[in-house]
Amino acid sequence: MNCARHPESMAIGFCCSCGRAICANCHRAGSTGKLACSPECEKEIAERDSALRLVLTRTTRSTKGAGISTIVLGALFSCLGIYHLLFDRHAVLIGLGFTIGLVFIVSGIILVGIAKKK
Numbered sequence: 001m002n003c004a005r006h007p008e009s010m011a012i013g014f015c016c017s018c019g020r021a022i023c024a025n026c027h028r029a030g031s032t033g034k035l036a037c038s039p040e041c042e043k044e045i046a047e048r049d050s051a052l053r054l055v056l057t058r059t060t061r062s063t064k065g066a067g068i069s070t071i072v073l074g075a076l077f078s079c080l081g082i083y084h085l086l087f088d089r090h091a092v093l094i095g096l097g098f099t100i101g102l103v104f105i106v107s108g109i110i111l112v113g114i115a116k117k118k
């Protein structure tokens with residue numbers, strides 16, 4: 001396989017944007033660190049990368065938001081458990097409030113942890 005622009009040179013890879021075969025002479029080690037045959041292709045790869053990063057940041061943010069609202073929900077259920085413990089001592093509702101509350105708080109903390117790792 002030879003370079004699309006230099007038929008005499010061996011291709012070292014393909015342009016990440018247009019897919020043309022490129023040799024060491026036209027390989028541009030751009031800011032993206034990916035193979036590109038021209039400044040135009042390099043720009044396009046950089047744009048695609050930043051778009052991808054944007055999507056990733058958004059996903060991370062929504063995971064964190066979901067985690068926090070799950071913790072809040074868990075706290076509300078725990079309050080319900082405390083309420084029944086203090087006022088009517090309804091064993092089933094106390095158990096239910098604390099169990100659901102705990103499950104929500106733990107999964108919320110896990111979600112926030114996942115969001116932090118990314």
Ligand SMILES: [Zn+2]
Nearest residue numbers: 015018037041
């Ligand atoms: Zn290209």
Ligand SMILES: [Zn+2]
Nearest residue numbers: 003006023026
């Ligand atoms: Zn070339």
